[in-house]
Amino acid sequence: MDVGVQCRNVTKTYGEGESRVTALRGVDLDVRLGELLMLVGPSGCGKTTLISVIAAILDHDGGDVRVLDRDVRTMTARERARFRGETIGFVFQAYNLLPALTAAENAAIPLLIAGVPRTRAVARARELLDSVGLDARANALPAQLSGGQQQRIAIARALVHEPRLIVCDEPTSALDHESGQTVMELLRRVAQSPERALVVVTHDARIFGFADRIARMDDGRIVSLEANHASGGVQ
């Protein structure tokens, strides 16, 4: 199986002198195409830092990170922005939907950033909203939707430009159990494909069952990497 993300001995520190904090202490991790990998661990263990590095929005200090066969550290800021826009989908804990835009317009944002004309982008976003069961609410504003519905829009937004890597940061932590299960089912059903890797950072043990593999982090390191046989996924 092809590797989507390859991390070798990745290190990252914040601050200087006495306030220096080491977030990543030599992380080795592969995320394969077609799998849903969960990154779990206690607060402050480095999960968010690692996902930020993998998503090419944060520079690492040492080691190598290759995302879809590209070394992100050698890219300029503009190249990196384009790379993210073309190949990575994001699902955030706080949804980060634009409150003034409708559900369809929110879901269309990656296409709009890529320069797709508005009508075409919104039409494509409506198709994605249909696949996450929200076509009827395409013209609703985020404030008119529940948290679960907003996260489903965020999933549609993460998929609309057909990225090969999707990073999800605590996608269910703000949702009740039922909504969380729905979101994860959607991620598995709609987002997962042989050509795409999913990395999900979570604290939520209720959704561990959706992972193909679970990487546990502690103190800036991957302390265990286990296949989740219950999911029936890759090993």
Next chain:
Amino acid sequence: MSFVALKMLVGDRAKYLGIILGITFASLLITQQTAIFVGLMTRTYGAITDLGQPDVWVMDPKVQFVDDIKPMQDTKLLRVRGVEGVDWAVPLYKGLLRARLADGNFQSVNVVGLDDATLVGGPPEMVDGRLADLRRADGVIVDVVGANDKLAKPSAVPGAPKTPLAVGDQLEINDHRAIVVGISRNTRTFQSQPVVYTTYQRALSIAPRERLLLSFILVKAKPGQDVHALCERITRTTGLAAYTRDGFEDLTVNYFLKYTGIPINFGIAVVLGFIVGTAVAGQTFYNFTLDSIRQFGALKAMGAPNGMLLRMIVLQAAAVGIVGYGLGVGAASAMGFATRNTELAFRMPWQLLLVSAGAVALISMLAALLSIWKVVRLEPAIVFKG
């Protein structure tokens, strides 16, 4: 992404209105104060503008502005008439005299004495009567603002409105009887004194006895004559100062700009409007950006380059600038229209609208700069922080 930027902007109604209000206030203050300043400056040379016929004004070389009268010998008129290129030249008396009103009060009036034969230099518009009626005995023409206000007759009933001076009414100017034979409409004067027209000879008889009484010589150039060259020729030949109408207007305005506190006073108001507008609009716009910072972060994370976010912010700033400018200039225009028949000097030429637009554009861009700085330096990783 333009529509995203605009929807983000108007999505937060309170902040959007706050930014618009700041820019509207600045635009209103800058436009209105500058329009009053321009109106006041226009009044300083209103007496020159109202005299449409002559091409050249000739006067004593020491004259600094239109009301700075330094009389000349009457013989200077003949010398000017002899200069090559002069079609005709007529005398003009201009002086501040005292009029006695019906209630016994005194009022200073600007007396203008016109050439007896031609009446060149008369008012630009007659409201009542005819210019030629000045040839009637003791005839004077009074401007309508003066007739309705400062020269109006007191009412017999205390507290009742005054009765405007009308054709047939009598005045006493410097102890000389004057009969109103016409009412004219003039450009208001800077000092707001009533303007009284009469003939040159009658003006000399009314004015206090002085050795020299000729205030100005009004000159018409022969057809095809270069007016600037004629001015130089008159100066060279007679030793007098000669200005084109525009030149004399400039001389007058420059005097007021240089020797009065008017530009400073109005300048302070305009600068204050600019500063307050920039502060209010800038702070509100920056707050709006701060409130939207996670949205900008999310856009950045999803691949929006800095240039795209910069264009979005500039578009937002331009949008509030245009709306605020329109509202401010509209309000200033409405105020100008509402006060058009009052003492308030208000003039809004198109150049002023450009200046105001430039100032508002600067305010909008300054307001956007902080936001641009914040967003450009924004780490997209903030979107992963709860």
